[in-house]
Amino acid sequence: MVEAVLIDLFSLPANLQSNIQGLLHSTLETIEKCSSIPAPFVYVMCSQRQESKRNSEQESLLPALRDFQSLKKRLDVVHALTTAAALYTIKQRLDEKDLSIIKIILPTIRKDLMKVYVDHLFTAVYQFEFEDLQVASDCKNLQIAEPQSEWQTLPTQDVVLIQSEIQMYLESLPSLKGELTILRSSLIPDDIFLHGFTTRTGGISYIPTLSSCNLFSSSKRRDPQVVVKENLRRLANAAGFNPETFHRVKVDHANAVCIMGKTEPDSYDGIVTNQKGVTIAAPGADCIPVLFADPVRKACGAAHSGWKGTLLGVSMATVNAMVSEYGCNVKDILVVLGPSVGPCCYKLPHESAKEFHRIDPKCVRLFDSPSPYIDIRRATRVLLESGGILPENIQDDSVTDQNQNITFCTACHPEKFYSHFRDGTNFGTQIGFISIKD
Template structure:
């Protein structure tokens, strides 16, 4: 149950002072969209105006106040302390406030925390914006609800007010449910022997026990597993060329739980620069594994280095690589793509498979043939036996490059470039990859971008032109999702 309440207020902030937020600790999250000073590692920006230096403090857009381990007798004092912290912030005109507690806090849940906090908020001087009280059995559910509200407003600078004992717990939840785009700072409060509540700084870190960490991961997994998929069912495209010895496919964007527009819904790659966190991507992979029939514990995704590095599984993992090869049965290799080509390699004679991520830079660097070469040198494959399937990628209809880069594709074969005299010629990545593979000895009939029956037709469709089916960096911008091509040698 979620109770909502609206109110408004603004506070003043003196620029250039050394004011800082007090440390507060609580288990019901009070989320407030604010512009605030950051404790400890202040991120200050200096701006010179008329030869006079003026210090600007990085704005805090969101404040989370956690009440999960606060005894009922101290809730009112705790809220007042939180308000003291908030009074030192430069709040927005219409701040958002969320108070949260896990139902695991029986002291609070048994006394109807939602109603109580709403009543208390009327009695204290608080910023009057949008107020919500969230009391849920799953702490992951509460944080995820708050994340969705933050994402709708594109907010990222977050102040957390929590107890010393809860800080480590919150950090693990944050690590799994958020990414580096969100900047978190912590303020902690402690309850003294006489019941007084005071800030504590610096805070000595509390270390979670293995069982505590396990319980947190379980809470996250169970919550995400029960979420309904978005945009329909998972759809997997398959190449007609690759035999049944290999489990393989190319994913589309439907059937996952990612909810942001560019990432919805079966996003399979977590990046520090995007808003889809590790836990959500892990759940998407789990759902894909059920649909496709592989073990998610042996799912191995290639990096995105835009080069020609290849990792032969079993050897030390390189720092940078875009391709992986193996002969291990039951290990599922995957190559990401969102306009770049996910390439699948299969040798039915030696029972070897591989994947490669081929963007335009990697294509020019020769990542496709580098993968073939690794298969021949490491596993004794014959070039004539290797099959290569190209997955969905940007077509020449939607992909242009500057003249210097386009000329490099012209050198490979003129047919790889269209409108060559324009400032930004169109480049055909699929055609270029085919030419390079054939020049390297791969038989023409062993290169395929066809698919079995699918409502999306051939695998060679343009990712940009089909927003209902595929992710696209070109089309969607920086917060884009990723599909993959995957393959494994079946046991």
């Protein structure tokens, strides 16, 4: 069932622009007659040719809208200078209402273009259907019809132009929720390594649970890859790394490790490198982003350690990769545990809790309850120390620094961090990143 209708009047021929009131009236009339639900939300995209004309254009549309009482408060006319700006504005309004099933009514010549915009600005959460907006023989009216033409692939140069338009628009947007903030460890020497852990501020993601510096896009969330890419560009600019040589782990909640420069596995939760200027990163939204640095051999690593990865030993697997690939001495490797869900908040079913109890009984609180509290950080520290990492070379602020410099509980600090545990399925993601300076 269609939840929203988008009418694309952005590129009407010049001879129709002057009659936009009548055109809109006839189009809305058709929607009212044909709609599968009594009153879908309707969004109209119009070109904003000159700022001075905007108010008069808006006023000229009002008579066309007054006749449609069922669409009152459900109809929104969006003027913008570019298709990217108009469509992104409409996306925000769809997301405010949690709408996902959208019918786009548009001129046939715009259909292949619109498909590219939609593919870039939306994710698989949304479902689209298209209908043709055809000019009637009298050239004064528009008609809605079933699509007549097959999809065509746009020439590469046209796609590149659309991508550039989208990127320029996103770069122009203001940062949300304050300045971009990076947390840094004093354990990792900053004359050799560039590193940090992100917080949720300073990006452009606007959906509340993803706002604002979300750094991961998936088919199950409403933040598209282009927005995440813009957030990453802003982070790279603030931190001083090149976003074009940035590599994030491909999370599998297991213990595979990618060696930069060798064949990349399909999925992996650890990554290591000794290449200068290459930034590697691990995400976390309760799971621990763990950073590794060897200032002697000048090598580094990053790991994503959730409860499954912790039990499977992903942190020591990352250490072992640095030892075997780069000749690191385990006693030289520094390890920093980033923001992650603390034992104050995190629970697991009793069966899983048993596995943590075997690592160290102190990793589990209220062991006899159906869902005991779990300390995945402690389990990580115990496993690292048993693998030869020196205790003084592990930074876990929940133990070593009561001022909480880095290892905050993500669930306890909604203003600073994302949390899957706290926010549910449409959660945002922060990262830990590290690189070797040139």
